Amino acid sequence: MPFCYIEEIGKYVSQKVTIKGWLYNKRSSGKIHFLLIRDGTGMIQSVMSKGEVPDAVFETYDKLTQESSLEVDGVVREDKRAPRGYELTLTDIRIIQIAQDYPITPKEHGTDFLMDNRHLWLRSSRQQAIMRVRNEIIYAMRTFFYEKRFILIDTPILTGSIGETATTLFETQYFDLGKAYLAQTGQLYNEAAAMAFGRMYCFGPTFRAEKSKTRRHLTEFWMVEAEMAFYDNEDNMKLQEEFIEYVVQRVLDKSKKELVSLERDLSKLEKIRRPFERMSYDEAINHLKKNGSKIEWGSDLGGEDETILANLYEKPLFVYNYPRQCKAFYMKPNPQRADVVLCSDLLAPEGYGEIVGGSQRDDDYDSLVQRIKEEKLPLDAYKWYLDLRKYGTVIHSGFGLGVERTVAWICGLPHIRETIPFPRMIYRLYP
RNA sequence: UCCUCGGUAACUCAAUGGUAGAGUGAGCGGCUGUUAACCGCUAAGUUGCAGGUUCGAGCCCUGCCCGAGGAGCCA
Structure with missing residues (x-):
């Protein structure tokens, strides 16, 4: 008897197959039992009626609890009454383990409880959909760069020199060499790699010890950062447009089913096409002031300011040419x-x-030495970085994209915590 | 770090300062097409912790702990 994954059950119509998985939910009318089984690739409703299977098999229904692990045999049928189109007429059930008191029920739960049970919450269909979209987003990003002949260069997570100023870093003792810091960006290393390989990107976790407590922040998040030799900032923005358009349109194509199950308004994503909107920082400040914001020229945009600007358009918006004082030294x-x-x-x-x-x-x-001094950064730590301006310096540009914020946007989620399997936040390190 | 809100059964929530309750889940029973199935019954509580006010506190006051939303900062 063929074993099959639920996502390819359509290939086995009228055949007898074996499914291995977990019980998601069950229902019964007494003489007819319904088992909703998931296997990680999908969900299928399985049916058995009294008299049509041996009594011993029929009665295993009574023992089964939510998330019990099991193997079942049955015949695949197309059936409009089933929640997912296909249905399995059961012939046998083999219990692997009866789950005792699974804490997450099909009813509503609060955030704190779900986050404490994140390791189990991942089994629910909504979380499954989000992680599948995340998977497609990451694959699309890597494919985009691969097809453009960018080289993936992995940058270090433990670093001695710090990337930028303002943000707080996680630190740890590094043998006898003093303090090491968890990377908040791979960018400085990317610049070295771009001088070696021309066009490259890195993809990895980054860390910020900021005590931020909002729906848009994690202390550990994934970033994809590209760096290109001989690109000016105009070339840079064009690449970003192409990148975002590619990722959104590809995910819309590959993950439509998941996005629909998340009740995402697909028409909003269909509009994400080049060219994007553009506004200089000066124009942004003028617009914000006219609309009642207290922002002054020279300070970075606040969350509310960003929302006011972004809501002017249906496409992403570039805000360019920020004041020197609110951006990084490099x-x-x-x-x-x-x-x-x-x-x-x-x-x-x-x-x-x-x-x-x-x-x-x-x-x-x-100019770079002067900026490092102005920011009171340790010049020694940046010696290698300055070497890049000594040995064949060229115009170069790059960008960094936050993976979780992108997932939240594409999925239409209210909070970033559901976009990563095990979120790390200021007041949460478990599980 | 600051501001705001919250903590009552395993879960989600009720409860004028006056006997702590419902739904879900669990257990038992019923139902041959259920869709978070439905119907009946049962068990389930140190009301976050420590003090205080009061004849009487889940409710009022003080301190602490934990969480959520937001600000600053950022992707």
Whole structure:
């Protein structure tokens, strides 16, 4: 008898198959039992009627509890009455283990309880859909870069030198060499790699010890960061548009079923096509002031400011040329205007906020040394980084995209915590 | 770190300062097409912790602990 995964059950219509999985839910009318079985690839309703199977098999229904593990044999049928189109007429059930008091019931639960049971919550159909979309998003990102001949270069997670200023870093003792920090970005290493390979990207976890407590923050999150030699910031923004469009449209194609089950409005995603909207930082400030914001030129945009701007359009919005003072030291000053840098943030629509930050990097040795001194950063730690401006410096640019914020946006989720299997947040390290 | 809200049965929530209750889940029984099935019965509580006010506190006051939403900061 063939073993089969539920996602390919359609290939086995009128055949007898074996399914291995877990009991999601059960219902009965007394002489007819319904078992909803999941196997990680999907869900199928299985049916048995009294008299049509041996009594011993029929009575195993009474013993089965939610999330008990089991193997079943049955004949595959197409049936409109089944929740997923196909149904299994059972011939045998073999119990592997009876689950005792599975805590997550089919009814409502609160956030705290679900987060404490995250290891089990992942079994529910909504979480399954989100993780499948996340999987497609990541695959689309990697495919995009692979097809463009970008090289994947893995950057270190334990670092000595710090990437940027402001944010707080997780630190740990590193043998006799002093403090090591968990990487908040791979960018500086990316620049070294771009000078070696031309166009590259890294994909990995990053860490911020910020005491942020919002629906858009994690202390551990995944970032995809690209770096390109001979790209100015205009080339950089064009690449970002192409990248986002590719990822959204591909996921829309590959994960339609999951997005529909998450009740995502697909028409909103269908509109994510190049070119995206653009607005300079100066224009953004003017618009915000006209609409009652207290923001002053020179400070970074707040969450509410971003939402006001992003809601003007149905497509993502680039805000470019930020003041030098609110951006990282490595960004290249605008040659026409020394008070702003050649950079852009990409704001996702529907209030999802910043998902990409990018810039042209300062390629001049003296100017970079000056900026490092201004920021009071340890010059020694950046010696290798400065070498990149000594040995064949070229114009180069790059960007970083937050994977979880992108997943939240594409799935239409209210909170980032459901976009990663085991979220790390300021007040949560378990499970 | 700051502001706001919350903590009552395993879960989700009720309960004018006056006998702590319902639904879900669990257990038992019924039902031959159920769709978070339905119907009946049963068990289930140190009301987050420590004090205080009061004849009497789940409810009012103080402190602490835990969580959520937001701010700042960021992807």
